[in-house]
Amino acid sequence: MQFINVTLKDNSKMTIPCNTKIVDFIKEFMVSLNKKAIAAKVDGKAVDLSAPLYRDCKLEILTYDDEEGKKIYRHSASHILAQAVKRLYPNVKLGIGPAIENGFYYDFDTENPFTPEDLEQIEEEMKSIIKEDLSFERIIVNKEEAIKIFKEHGEIYKIELIENLPQDAEISLYKQGDFVDLCAGPHVLSTGKIKVFKLLSLAGAYWRGDERNKMLQRIYGTAFLKKKDMDQYLNRIEEAKKRDHRKLGKELDLFSLQDEGPGFPFFHPKGMVIRNKLEDFWRKEHNKRGYQEIKSPIILHESLWRQSGHWDHYRENMYFTSIDNEKYAVKPMNCPGSMLIYKRKIHSYRDLPLRYAELGLVHRHELSGALHGLMRVRCFTQDDAHIFMLDSQVTDEIIGVIDLVDYFYKVFGFKYYVELSTKPENAMGSDLMWEKATDALRKALEIKGLNYKTNEGDGAFYGPKIDFHLEDSIGRTWQCGTIQLDFQMPERFDLTYIGSDGEKHRPVMIHRVIFGSIERFIGILTEHFAGAFPLWLAPVQVKIIPITQKNHEYTQKVSNELKEKDIRVETDYRNEKVGYKIRESQLEKIPYMLIIGDKEEKQGTVSVRSRKEGDIGTETVKDFMIRVLNEVENKIY
RNA sequence: GCUGAUGUGGCUCAGUGGCAGAGCAGUGCACUCGUAAUGCACAGGUCGUGGGUUCAAAUCCCACCAUCAGCUCCA
Numbered sequence: 001m002q003f004i005n006v007t008l009k010d011n012s013k014m015t016i017p018c019n020t021k022i023v024d025f026i027k028e029f030m031v032s033l034n035k036k037a038i039a040a041k042v043d044g045k046a047v048d049l050s051a052p053l054y055r056d057c058k059l060e061i062l063t064y065d066d067e068e069g070k071k072i073y074r075h076s077a078s079h080i081l082a083q084a085v086k087r088l089y090p091n092v093k094l095g096i097g098p099a100i101e102n103g104f105y106y107d108f109d110t111e112n113p114f115t116p117e118d119l120e121q122i123e124e125e126m127k128s129i130i131k132e133d134l135s136f137e138r139i140i141v142n143k144e145e146a147i148k149i150f151k152e153h154g155e156i157y158k159i160e161l162i163e164n165l166p167q168d169a170e171i172s173l174y175k176q177g178d179f180v181d182l183c184a185g186p187h188v189l190s191t192g193k194i195k196v197f198k199l200l201s202l203a204g205a206y207w208r209g210d211e212r213n214k215m216l217q218r219i220y221g222t223a224f225l226k227k228k229d230m231d232q233y234l235n236r237i238e239e240a241k242k243r244d245h246r247k248l249g250k251e252l253d254l255f256s257l258q259d260e261g262p263g264f265p266f267f268h269p270k271g272m273v274i275r276n277k278l279e280d281f282w283r284k285e286h287n288k289r290g291y292q293e294i295k296s297p298i299i300l301h302e303s304l305w306r307q308s309g310h311w312d313h314y315r316e317n318m319y320f321t322s323i324d325n326e327k328y329a330v331k332p333m334n335c336p337g338s339m340l341i342y343k344r345k346i347h348s349y350r351d352l353p354l355r356y357a358e359l360g361l362v363h364r365h366e367l368s369g370a371l372h373g374l375m376r377v378r379c380f381t382q383d384d385a386h387i388f389m390l391d392s393q394v395t396d397e398i399i400g401v402i403d404l405v406d407y408f409y410k411v412f413g414f415k416y417y418v419e420l421s422t423k424p425e426n427a428m429g430s431d432l433m434w435e436k437a438t439d440a441l442r443k444a445l446e447i448k449g450l451n452y453k454t455n456e457g458d459g460a461f462y463g464p465k466i467d468f469h470l471e472d473s474i475g476r477t478w479q480c481g482t483i484q485l486d487f488q489m490p491e492r493f494d495l496t497y498i499g500s501d502g503e504k505h506r507p508v509m510i511h512r513v514i515f516g517s518i519e520r521f522i523g524i525l526t527e528h529f530a531g532a533f534p535l536w537l538a539p540v541q542v543k544i545i546p547i548t549q550k551n552h553e554y555t556q557k558v559s560n561e562l563k564e565k566d567i568r569v570e571t572d573y574r575n576e577k578v579g580y581k582i583r584e585s586q587l588e589k590i591p592y593m594l595i596i597g598d599k600e601e602k603q604g605t606v607s608v609r610s611r612k613e614g615d616i617g618t619e620t621v622k623d624f625m626i627r628v629l630n631e632v633e634n635k636i637y
Numbered sequence: 638g639c640u641g642a643u644g645u646g647g648c649u650c651a652g653u654g655g656c657a658g659a660g661c662a663g664u665g666c667a668c669u670c671g672u673a674a675u676g677c678a679c680a681g682g683u684c685g686u687g688g689g690u691u692c693a694a695a696u697c698c699c700a701c702c703a704u705c706a707g708c709u710c711c712a
Contacts, residue, residue, distance in 0.1 A: 113641060203707030204640030211709050215640045218707070246705095250648080259685075259703050317711095362712090367638050368703090370710060380712065479712075517712040548669045575669080583673035597671055607672080615672055 005056045016053065023049040023189065026061065036063040038193070039072045039186045046072065048138055048186040064225045074099035076136065076187045077126075077194050077223035078106045083179035084125035085219075088118075094181065095157050095207060095216045102233060103222030107205055109157065110217050119199045119219065126197065133192030134176040138185060146171040149180065157207065158182045196230050197223035240474060245526035246373040252531055252588065254522070254539070255374065263371045263378030265519055270539035273568065274522055277537050278515065279359060281411075282383055289404060291357040291385055296337025298361060302327040307492055308336040313461065317364045334360035335486075335511055338386040339493040347497040352507060353389035353397055359518070360384050374523035381518040388495065388507045394437075398444035398466075398483060401512050405468050405481045408514050411635050412525065414470040417477065418450050421458035421465050428461055429487045437485040438464045462488035472528040480516035480524070485509075532589040532611065534637035541568040541628065543585040544606075547578055547597035554601040558594065558621055567628055586611060592628065 002018040006025070014029060022040045026033055026049070040047055041060040046068060053059065062069035078097035085092055085108055095107030108114075114122075141149070143162060150158040161182060162171060174183045176191055188194070199221040207213035224230035241247070249255050254271035257263070267275060283293065299321065305311045310318065310332065319330040331337065338356050347354065363379045370376050387397050409416050420441055423434045441464055445452050452466070459465055468481035486509045489495070496504040515521040525533065535541055542562060546555040555571055562569045570590075572581045578595060585593050595607040605618045608627075619627070 116642090201706065202641070205708045206639075209708070211639065215708075217640080220707085257704085262703065364711085367710065369638065369640095369708085371704090376711070382712065482712080513712070515712090520712060545672090547671055550669075575667095577669095577675065578671055580674050581672095586673055593672080595672060599671085609672060 004053060006053060007056075007058045009060050019052040019054050021050055021052050022047070022059070022061075025053065025059070030061065033061050033063065036065075037061050038063055038069040038188050041068075046186050048136065049189050050135075050138070051186075071099040072186055073188060073194070073225070074104040074223045076191075077197050077221065078104040079136070079174065079176065079179075079181055079183070079187065080126050080129050080191055080194060080197075081106045081122065081199070081219060081221060082108075082181060083129055083176060084122050086179060087125055087129075088122060093157055094155055095218075096161075097181075103200065103220060105205075105218050105220045107207070107216040107218045109207075109214065114202055114217055114219065116202070119202065122219070123197075123199050126199075129177070130191050130194050132177065133190050135190045136185075136187040137175045138187075139173040139175055139180075141171050141173060143167060143169060143171060146173065146182065149173070150182065153180070155182075194223055195225050196227045197221055198230065198234070236474065240476075240527075243474070243527040243530045244373075245375070245523040248526050248531040249373065249523075252526075252539070254526070257373070262368065263366060263376075265374055265377055265379075271522070273539040274525070274533065274537050275518060278518060278521065282359070282515070285404065285407070286355075286357045286385070289355075289400065290353075291355040294338065294341055294356050294358050296331070296334060296341065296358060296360065298363070299323075299328050299330055300337065302329055304336050304340070305329045308339070309462075309488060309492060310336070317366070319363055319365060330363045331360070332362050332364045334358050334362065334382060334384045335386060335489055336493075338384075339489055339495065342386075342388055342495055343493060347388075347507075349390060349497050349499050349505070352497060353387050353393050355385060355387045357383075357385040374519045377517075377519055380520065382513050383515045383518060385512055387510045387512070388490075388497075389509075390497075390505075391508055394440045394485070394508055394510075395444050395447070397510060398441060399447060401483050401510070401514075402444060402448050402450070402466075405514050409468070409470055409481075412528070413637055414472065414528070416468050416470040416481075418445065418452040419455055419458075419467045419469065420445065420452050421455040421460075421467065423464065424457045424459050424461060427459070429463075433487055434464065437487065441466050441483070441485065460484055460486075462486045470524070472524060473530075474527075476527075478520075478524050480521065481512070481514045482516070483510060483512045486511050529637070532591075534635060535591045535628065536632045536635045538589075538591050539568065540570050540588070540590050541632075542570070542592045542594060543581075543588075543590045544569060544571045544594045544596060545578060545581045545585070546571070546573065547595065549575070550598065551596050551601055555596050558596065558606060561621055562625065562628075565625055565629060567625070582609065592624075594624070 003015050004018050006014045006016055008014065016025060026037050037049055039062045040049055041062060042053065042057050046062065062072065064070055064073055075098060078099065082094055082097055089110060091111065093109040095109065097104065097106030143165065146162045147159055150162065165171065172183065172185055173180050174185060174187055199219055201220045203218045203220065204215045205218040207216055222230065222233065224233065252270060253268050254274065255268055256266045258266060305318070314332055318332050321328050321330065338358065341356060342354070359381050361379060361381050366376060366378050371378070389397050422438050427434065445466065463485040465482055465484040467479055469477045469479050471477050490506050490509050495507055497507050499505045544555050544559055546552050552573055559569050559571050574581070582593060589611060591611055593609040595609060600606055600618065605620050606624055607618050608616050608624060610616050
């Protein structure tokens, strides 16, 4: 008998007979993992537990606690889903069924779309497949054999996948009971290993994600080892639903979307307070940092958009109109307007860097099906800025923007991640320019000591970019800020400055946003704070609640004093019980409530209730004002 | 744009061929109240829009619009 050496994760070595199955190896030498093992990695490659060890190798056991193990577990669940569907609907054709973050899906081509009731039936069938505890068997075939097998089953999508594999490919199939699927694997040992799962939703999805292809029916599901973990996950989905800015936006009366303007949001008085506070903050911080605010028109002549390149690259997303028989376009971006302002006069190198900031309302034609509350709209306000500068100023300017982004996001308590995107396939401009620009961005990131991920080939067609993805309070990420180096616009608009040599030179330009879109940012903030905005942003900061009509006069006096200090106050003079008024203010997520009765009136105080901590005792009006003004000033959240 | 689902009073929803309903919100009256819902009464809807089928349509059929879940795309 031949023997082989197996090296484990802790570098210990074992000598075992050749062709020992991993599952047997675990039973013998790693008993503690016997129940937990899902699959294994041999020399870094994921394999089934039923695979034999036939040469010297490194062995690592994957359990549900490993990200990879979890994926394999869920992917196995997707095969069970497919088997259940085939049992119930034999004519359905299979697409693909991978594991995804938090779950899995499987795509099916079916004559009759599934209904939510069908899902229950499919779940039942999956349960019985799990009960049958069918083994996942790996079968290796060549290309011809694979095609023959799937032709017998009429699986046209699988055949298409196989045909795209190289001629000499070793093709693996997985068989459980009477069900065979094309799959690289690995899988759990048998269907019985899947403990808890749930089918979650139905959706259409294009075959291979291409909108020219047929739309298949996708079933989403998830699978966990413990019911507790699944319940927790389902709860988190519920929590996200509760925080949905569309729901909260309606409840808190911040904004609305009307049939008359799909994708064109209406901001209500309370939503406008948040908006204006964000803009005030933005203006103040930009002023401090040497930005000058501009405003360019919303409608501009078509010739401008031809010159800027938008006609060639962005026409599909633009709206057009005509005025006095001339063709005009509604701006989808602010940069061309900014270019015209730069070009209005001659600039000296001494004027640079020139930082033009613009809260610019842009309109873009988005597909109707893509619209989503404030997150995806057809008109939005970018907190844009275009910085025109000398080559030598690029790094400093980028660092300035990075610092500004960092300052802004911290104010809201967001963590964020940075990504650098490099030259794409269809880029304009020379390699040398791109290299220089990308180096400048990279250098700035390194000087700041920021960790970043590089997305090769993901830059804009006119230049590389740094993207900022912020993470909200329940762990979702959103792309907001971006810094883009742009060589095309200065070129296309023939921007110049006069250098110290008296000659004309080409300035460098960066284009950047921090909030991204004010509308989307408000959506993100709403979900991040679950509607309980920090005091400085809260549409109503203080609600004053008199206990009886006798206290109305004093209530009005307190209200006037607070308003005098620009504190946003509302008074509730309705003939209701205190508890009722408090409950309502609490649901409106108003940061402070002041309860006023005879006692307070006599003492000239107010009884303060915070939405977070409840009753926090009695204070003089003056102390309460100091408390509020301090909290606003420091943007405490 | 594509696939599927949904559309009934300000909000949340019931009503599946036979007189449009409930709760909350609103208004009026009573109670004058101490930290998350006082009681009674009243008012409010051409059932998304336009066609059609039927003695009769919120309900069945067709088209369109919007919303939702995804796909695709993206600030």
